[in-house]
Amino acid sequence: MPGDSYISFKEMCARFDVTPRTLRYYEYIELLSPRREGRSRFYGPREIARMKLIMRGRRFGFSLEEIRQWLLIYEQKGTREQYLVWLDSADRQLKVLEKQRSDLDAAMIDLRDLRNETARLLDEMDKSDRSSG
Numbered sequence: 798m799p800g801d802s803y804i805s806f807k808e809m810c811a812r813f814d815v816t817p818r819t820l821r822y823y824e825y826i827e828l829l830s831p832r833r834e835g836r837s838r839f840y841g842p843r844e845i846a847r848m849k850l851i852m853r854g855r856r857f858g859f860s861l862e863e864i865r866q867w868l869l870i871y872e873q874k875g876t877r878e879q880y881l882v883w884l885d886s887a888d889r890q891l892k893v894l895e896k897q898r899s900d901l902d903a904a905m906i907d908l909r910d911l912r913n914e915t916a917r918l919l920d921e922m923d924k925s926d927r928s929s930g
Contacts, residue, residue, distance in 0.1 A: 803832065803839040813848055823851060828865060858890055 804812065809831075810820055823829045824838075828851055831838040840848070847868060854864035863886055870879045 803841045804845070806831070806838045806840075809838075809840045809845075809848065812845075813852055815852075823848075826861060826865075828861065828868065858893060859886070 806817070806820065809815075810817055813820075820829070824831065829840070829844050829847055831840045831844055833839075850868060850871060851864055854867055859867070866879075866886075867883065870883055873879075
């Protein structure tokens with residue numbers, strides 16, 4: 798096995814809570830390039846850092862292509878133009894996330910109202926059963 802700073806394929810999956818299929822796909826589309834020894838793969842600090850950025854980008858809702866661009870900027874200490882493009886992308890995604898939060902808040906209000914109405918109806922049924930029984 799390579800130096801102590803490398804982790805195995807299985808450890809990488811566990812560390813980032815991803816399936817082997819997901820990790821292999823990230824390699825296939827060249828977001829990650831592990832060191833290979835025979836059929837084994839080992840991930841060093843660079844790949845671990847890239848995976849952190851990939852996971853962060855996924856959490857923010859970015860596409861894999863947007864993440865690829867982000868990784869290029871990160872790796873090359875991007876140009877002013879790349880940073881402007883990134884800021885535009887981040888602003889767009891923030892609007893998407895704000896809309897999702899608004900939609901989710903509205904759905905939660907509706908569900909809470911329906912739940913409370915159902916609980917009220919059930920309470921009325923129980924009162925009716927007690928008074929007639």
